Amino acid sequence: VNESSMVTSSQNKKIQRYRLILSDGKYFLPSCVLTVQLNELVLNGQLQEYSIIRLDRYLRSDLKGQTAKMILQILQLTVLDITTHKIGNPVSLLTADLNEKDSSTITTTKDVLQPKVTGSVLKRPIVAITNEQPVLPPLQSTITITKMDIDSIKTNRLFKIETLNPFQNRWTIQVRVAYKKPVRAFSNGEGRLFSCDLIDETGEIRATGFGDECDRFEPMLIVGNIYYITQAQIKYANKQFNTLNNDFEMTFNNETIIETCIDNISSIPIQHLHFISIDQIQNMENNSFIDVIGIVMNINDIVHGKSKQNKDYTKRDILILDQTGQIIVTLWYQMAENFPMSCIRTKIMLKGVCVNDFNGGRTLSVLGSTQLTIDPDLPLAHDLRRWYLEEGMNIEMTDLTAQSTNQETIPWKTFAQVTEYGTNVSSTGTGELCRVKGVCVHVRHDPVYKACTRIDCKKKLQENNDGTYYCSKCDLHYEDYKLLYMASILLSDSTGYQWVNFFEKESEILFGFPAEQFPIGKSKDDEDKAYQKLISICGEEKLFLIRVKSTRYNNHDRLQFTCVGVESVDAHLMCRLYLEDIGRMCRLSSN
Structure with a gap:
C-alpha cells in the first residue's frame, strides 16, 4: 500500500469511500476502491501506509474497454506485514507495456464494474478486512446487454445484491420478488408508480418503476416468483421512505430488461427477516x-x-x-x-x-x-x-410503552452534574437517563389541565364560547373533559437545582392523589387548598429518574428535563452507593 485516501461521493455527501494506491514493487495501480460496507473498519488502524497485503476478493472494471482506465473494487483483503518504506520503484500499470509483464503479475479478476468516484481527498489509515464471502462471477469482456444475449449471461455473469452499487453499469441479478406495493398516483395526481422488494441469498433491495415502466413491469412481477433483471439504475436509498437494510435502491428505466426464471431456486429465500423480541426494543435507537x-x-x-x-x-x-x-x-x-x-x-x-x-x-x-x-x-x-x-x-406482561429501563445501569448524578451531563446529550435520539436524590422546592401554579376524554388521547382541549370543548387532535367537540397532571417542579440538592417536567403517572406518585381530585373550576378557596396540598410535598427527599434531552426551539438548542420515575429514599441503597464512592475516592488518592 503506497498511499491511502478518503473520497466523498458527489451524489451523496454522507457516503464516504476509501481509495488505495497498490504496488507489487514493479507496477502500481492508482485506482483501488474499498466497498462502502468496509468503512466501519477504517479507523481501527489495522491497515496502514506501506502495509503488505493480499487481495482475497475484488472486482475489476475496464472503463470503455480500455485497460488504461482499469479500477479495482476491493471486497476482502488480508494484512500480511507492515513496512516503513516503499518497496522498489514501481511505474504506473496504466502506462506500462502490459504485453511484457508476466501473466502472474496480475491475478485474474472477477468482474466488471464502472465506478465514478469524485470528491475531496483526506489522508487516513485504511483497513479492509471482512468475513463476508460474496459470490463473484468470472471475468467477462465489457459488453452491451441486449435481449439477445441475456440468456448467455444468466449463468456466468450473475451478480449478488450485496455487490450492487451506483458505480456499476454491467450486471445481471437473479432475484425473488418478496413484496410488491400496488400502483399509486403521485401526490399531485400526475403520473403513477409502483415499488417492490427484491431479495437473493445475500440481501434485499427496493426497486421502483415510474410511468411507462410502471405499466411494463408491475403486471409481470408476481410476489414469490424469481426473475432475471439487468440494466436498471442503482442509486443511494432515500431512508425516509426505504426501510430495507441496503444503502442503495433500484429504479427501472426504458433500458431495463426483466425475464422470468422458470426454475425455483431454493437457495433464494422467501423473505429476509431479522426479528427482535419486544423487550429488546428499548435498546433500539429512536x-x-x-x-x-x-x-x-x-x-x-x-x-x-x-x-x-x-x-x-x-x-x-x-x-x-x-x-x-x-x-x-x-x-x-x-x-x-x-x-x-x-x-x-x-x-x-x-x-x-x-x-x-x-x-x-x-x-x-x-x-x-x-x-x-x-x-x-x-x-x-x-x-x-x-x-x-x-x-x-x-401472564401479566411488561408494557414497553411505559418507561422500562434497567436502573442498575443508570448513573447517579447531582444536580450540578445533571446540567453538565446534558451539555453532552445529542439533539437526536432518546436523550440520556440519570438518577438524582433531591427535594421538591416549588410547584408552579396550574399543575393540571383539561384533556380530551378519549382513553387514547391526552391532548389539551380548547374551550369554545358555548362552554363546550374542542380537541384539535381528534377533531371532535366535547361537553366534558378529564383532568391530567402536567406539572413543572423545582428540584434541588446541595449542589444546585433544576426545573423538571412531571407528567400524569409521576405527578400522581409524588402528590399522592389523582388529578381528577383537583377542584379546578370550583371556588378559588378550594383551588388554593388543593394547591397547598400539592406544595406540602416540598422539602421531602425522593429518588428521581430523570431523562435529559436536547431539543431545538427557534433555531436554539435547549435542554429538557423530564421525570420518568419517582421512588422513596432507600437508606440501604444510599449507604451502599456512598460506600462505593468512598472506596473509589480512596483508590484514586492512593494512585
Missing part, C-alpha cells in the same frame, strides 16, 4: 426500523385528527405482545381503516416498523413502507401462538 412478531391483544377505535401542519390524518392503535412484553403499534391512514377488528388474539408480523419515543417509553409506528402480515406462516409465529394458548394469556 426512528430505527425493526422486524417484530406479536399477538394482537387490543384494537382501538379509529382516531381522526389534524397534524401540526394542519393536515388531516387517520390512525388506530393496537396492542401486541410476545413472550417478553407488550407494546403499542400505531397504524396510519389506509392501513388503520382496513385493519380488521376480528384480529384480536391473532398473530401478526411487522417488517420495517419504526421505533418511536413516547413519554419516556417506546411505541412502534407502521409507515407506508412497512409490511404488515396477518397470521404469517412462520415457525416463530407458530411458536408464539402456541405459547400464548398454553400460558401467555394468563
Whole structure:
C-alpha cells in the first residue's frame, strides 16, 4: 500500500469511500476502491501506509474497454506485514507495456464494474478486512446487454445484491420478488408508480418503476416468483421512505430488461427477516426500523385528527405482545381503516416498523413502507401462538410503552452534574437517563389541565364560547373533559437545582392523589387548598429518574428535563452507593 485516501461521493455527501494506491514493487495501480460496507473498519488502524497485503476478493472494471482506465473494487483483503518504506520503484500499470509483464503479475479478476468516484481527498489509515464471502462471477469482456444475449449471461455473469452499487453499469441479478406495493398516483395526481422488494441469498433491495415502466413491469412481477433483471439504475436509498437494510435502491428505466426464471431456486429465500423480541426494543435507537412478531391483544377505535401542519390524518392503535412484553403499534391512514377488528388474539408480523419515543417509553409506528402480515406462516409465529394458548394469556406482561429501563445501569448524578451531563446529550435520539436524590422546592401554579376524554388521547382541549370543548387532535367537540397532571417542579440538592417536567403517572406518585381530585373550576378557596396540598410535598427527599434531552426551539438548542420515575429514599441503597464512592475516592488518592 503506497498511499491511502478518503473520497466523498458527489451524489451523496454522507457516503464516504476509501481509495488505495497498490504496488507489487514493479507496477502500481492508482485506482483501488474499498466497498462502502468496509468503512466501519477504517479507523481501527489495522491497515496502514506501506502495509503488505493480499487481495482475497475484488472486482475489476475496464472503463470503455480500455485497460488504461482499469479500477479495482476491493471486497476482502488480508494484512500480511507492515513496512516503513516503499518497496522498489514501481511505474504506473496504466502506462506500462502490459504485453511484457508476466501473466502472474496480475491475478485474474472477477468482474466488471464502472465506478465514478469524485470528491475531496483526506489522508487516513485504511483497513479492509471482512468475513463476508460474496459470490463473484468470472471475468467477462465489457459488453452491451441486449435481449439477445441475456440468456448467455444468466449463468456466468450473475451478480449478488450485496455487490450492487451506483458505480456499476454491467450486471445481471437473479432475484425473488418478496413484496410488491400496488400502483399509486403521485401526490399531485400526475403520473403513477409502483415499488417492490427484491431479495437473493445475500440481501434485499427496493426497486421502483415510474410511468411507462410502471405499466411494463408491475403486471409481470408476481410476489414469490424469481426473475432475471439487468440494466436498471442503482442509486443511494432515500431512508425516509426505504426501510430495507441496503444503502442503495433500484429504479427501472426504458433500458431495463426483466425475464422470468422458470426454475425455483431454493437457495433464494422467501423473505429476509431479522426479528427482535419486544423487550429488546428499548435498546433500539429512536426512528430505527425493526422486524417484530406479536399477538394482537387490543384494537382501538379509529382516531381522526389534524397534524401540526394542519393536515388531516387517520390512525388506530393496537396492542401486541410476545413472550417478553407488550407494546403499542400505531397504524396510519389506509392501513388503520382496513385493519380488521376480528384480529384480536391473532398473530401478526411487522417488517420495517419504526421505533418511536413516547413519554419516556417506546411505541412502534407502521409507515407506508412497512409490511404488515396477518397470521404469517412462520415457525416463530407458530411458536408464539402456541405459547400464548398454553400460558401467555394468563401472564401479566411488561408494557414497553411505559418507561422500562434497567436502573442498575443508570448513573447517579447531582444536580450540578445533571446540567453538565446534558451539555453532552445529542439533539437526536432518546436523550440520556440519570438518577438524582433531591427535594421538591416549588410547584408552579396550574399543575393540571383539561384533556380530551378519549382513553387514547391526552391532548389539551380548547374551550369554545358555548362552554363546550374542542380537541384539535381528534377533531371532535366535547361537553366534558378529564383532568391530567402536567406539572413543572423545582428540584434541588446541595449542589444546585433544576426545573423538571412531571407528567400524569409521576405527578400522581409524588402528590399522592389523582388529578381528577383537583377542584379546578370550583371556588378559588378550594383551588388554593388543593394547591397547598400539592406544595406540602416540598422539602421531602425522593429518588428521581430523570431523562435529559436536547431539543431545538427557534433555531436554539435547549435542554429538557423530564421525570420518568419517582421512588422513596432507600437508606440501604444510599449507604451502599456512598460506600462505593468512598472506596473509589480512596483508590484514586492512593494512585
